[in-house]
Amino acid sequence: MKLSDLRPCDFCNGPVGFCFRVITIALAVVNRRAVQEAVGFHAMGWPLGLTEAMGAHASSGDPVAVAEDNELVTRLFACQDCYATKLSALAVAAEARDAETAAGEGSA
Ligand SMILES: [Zn+2]
8 A cells, every 4th residue: 555545534534643444345245056056065965165175166156256346345444543432343343353263273
């Protein structure tokens, strides 16, 4: 990110400061057909990991598509104050996600 890309906080319109959060919101869509295929293979006793490894859903594309196109992705800037106050539920969810990810990495 360039300095010229910096802009005020999207929540208070104040300066973001030297340390701030960039919140990315991307549209995600689950491919119903790929899910039905995976469920079908699972019903036949295939574990989900095996159906993915064998490309069982290859005929119907990616099982989950996450938008990367700028028109479908929103990036919000949040100063530390807004992140801690106005977005406290988001901050709690992010900490829980980080803890779960760290625990998963620890068990691998
Ligand atoms: Zn703010």
